[in-house]
Each structure stands twice: as structure tokens, then as C-alpha cells.
Amino acid sequence: MISIMDKLNLVVQKLQQENYDPIIKSDSPEESAWKIITWTDEKGDECRIFEEDIAIKDGSLAWFQSSKHDNFLVKIYENDSSFSWEAVTYNPFFGCYCILLEWYKDHLIFIYQEKHDIYICAIKNHHVNYFNYHGEDIERNGNVIAYDTYTGKNPEIVRLIQIPELIELAPITAAEAEERGLIPTGLNRPGNFLGLK
Template sequence: MKLASLVIDLLKTHCNSVNYDGLHIAYDTGNQRYWIYVNDIAYDNGRLAWFQVDSGDVKRLVIYDEKNVSSWIAVTSREDTDEHFDCHLIEWVGEYLTFIYHEKHKIYIGSVSGNRGRAFCFRGDMIKRIGDIIYCKEYLHNGIIKRGLMPSVTELTPVALHELEKEAIVLEIIGYGDNMFNLGSEQAQ
């Protein structure tokens, strides 16, 4: 409720109607209605960010800090967006806002720092986070695992699945409602 309260207080200064049902924050600007899932909010040292969906089904990342408000429309495959969008991670890491979201067939991994954003996506449903490395298994590339360095979202050289197996790294299926704070998140040994 603490993060939801921060967002609600901020929205009440700018919006006509703000409602909270324990799971979603809904607000109305007069022209548009928006929904925010409470698990899709991140806060750090005066910076607040969240994913929201509008009544036209546009997904947007909104970032507030003491000086600026910015937003970024989430990249999606339009045919996959209707009810198949789920945020698995949104967190501040230093100056970066990092996020992972999933639509029907793709997982997007990205970060924003200042006015610069980076992201990559893969077609798959298996992922593992160990420290600053994200491992991703694509549907059609059974033996190859994509890797990304967080929070800069630098795509690293892919590795063979058997190399991960030697290190006892097991990717996990990510589904709707899973949260990367818990799923496949381990500290580097």
C-alpha cells in the first residue's frame, strides 16, 4: 500500500478521479481512463515509476522525479497486446529504471536512464536472473541461451545450454503474474 499511496497522492494533485481497489489504481484525466497494477510501481530516493494501461489498451511507462515527468510507450506486437501484457520486474538500480515485461509470445527486457532507453526482446518463456545477468531461452533456439547485462541492457554473447547446465543454472518458465523479484532472481555467488 505504501507505493500505491505515493502514486495516489501524486495523481490526486493532477487528476479528476482516483480510485484504489487494493490491486489497481484507476484514474481519469477527463479525456482518458488509466489503470496501474500496484505490483508495477517502483520507488527510489524521490523517483517514482510505473506501468499503466489506458482505455485504448496502450501500455506506458511513466517516470516522475523531482524535476521531470517522462513517459515511454511500451513496445509490443499489436496482435498480442489485448489481455497478454504482464510486468515481471520494475526496479531502480542506481540511475537506471530496469523492467521486464511479457506479452503473449515475447519478453522485453529494458532500462531507462535520463532520457535514454534501451531494450531487447526474445520469443520465449524461460528466463533466469543471476546478479546482473539475465538468461533467456527462445522457442526456436533450443541449444542457445541469450544473455543480457543489467541494468545497461547490453546484449551479451549467447551461450550454449549445456554450458549453463554444467554450472547448474536452470532457467524457469515465466508465466503471467510471476514477479522477477522472486522468480529466478539470485544473487551472484
């Protein structure tokens, strides 16, 4: 398991190779404080990457960054190539934030929330497939994500999607979802709730 500082230092090295001058900051003086990489781009904008928005696996590196002009960007470095994708947002001024960035099987799974929707993205070979829904209730167990929308709520059923294929599965009952650890709840709760269980 790679440490947080090792992850941050790998990103800093990559940014330095691209002629940027990144620094690692903390959001408070405590040892457990969140770490953020910041740098100024060629447009004079401050860019930032939060420590949880970095994914590394077998020599592949990805991160989610934000800045004024680039808006919200996923950058991927693998197999001596790079790829950038700007997150789809209804209102870039409102912003979006990363819920999960993780290498899963041979895909980069990127889940984020913007003003109205949650997007579940599976990225492979410079191609982005995504599924989005209007809501914020979500849960993950292995390769299955449970979600509920703002409209059409039915407390008796739970909607499912399988990653990395982004295949919509047949809904299950709330009782089945509870047995499988797939009751979707709101995003305003502590912990890394979308990691592998």
C-alpha cells in the same frame, strides 16, 4: 524498505496532483489481497496500476499503467521531471504485462511480456534502450539475465544479457548456468523470480 501501502499512497498523491481521482481497490476482501490503483482519465477510460508495478528509489518514482487508449504506459518522475513511454507491442489488443519494474543502479529496468516477445528495457535520462526476444523462458541473478527463445533452442547452452547495459554476453553451458542460478524457465511459476538474488 517502503511498505506496499506507502508506495500506493505516493502514486495516489502524484495522480491527485495531476487532477485525477484515484482509488485503491483490492482484488478480494482478504488482508493479503493484491491492491490496484484505478482512476478514470480524461477520455473516460479506466486506468489501473497493480501494486507490483511500482518502483521507488531515492525520490524517483515509476509505474506501469494500462488503459484502453493509452495501451501500456511506463511513467517516470525524477529530478523534477516526468517521462512517459508506451510499451512496444506486436498486438496491443492482446496486451502485455509487467514482469519486473525496478530501479537498478541508475536505470529503471522494465521487463514485460507481450504476445510473442519479452522485452528487457533499461531507461535513463528519458531514453529507452531495449532488447527483445521471441520466447518466455527467463531467469535473473544480479545483473545477468538468462533467456531462451522459442526458435533455436539448444538445451546445452544458455543465452545471457547484462543489465543495465543490455550487452549480450557469450552463452554458457547449462551446467554453468545451473551453478550460477541462471537456468531460464517459463513464466508460469509462482514468486517474484526476477528480483535480485
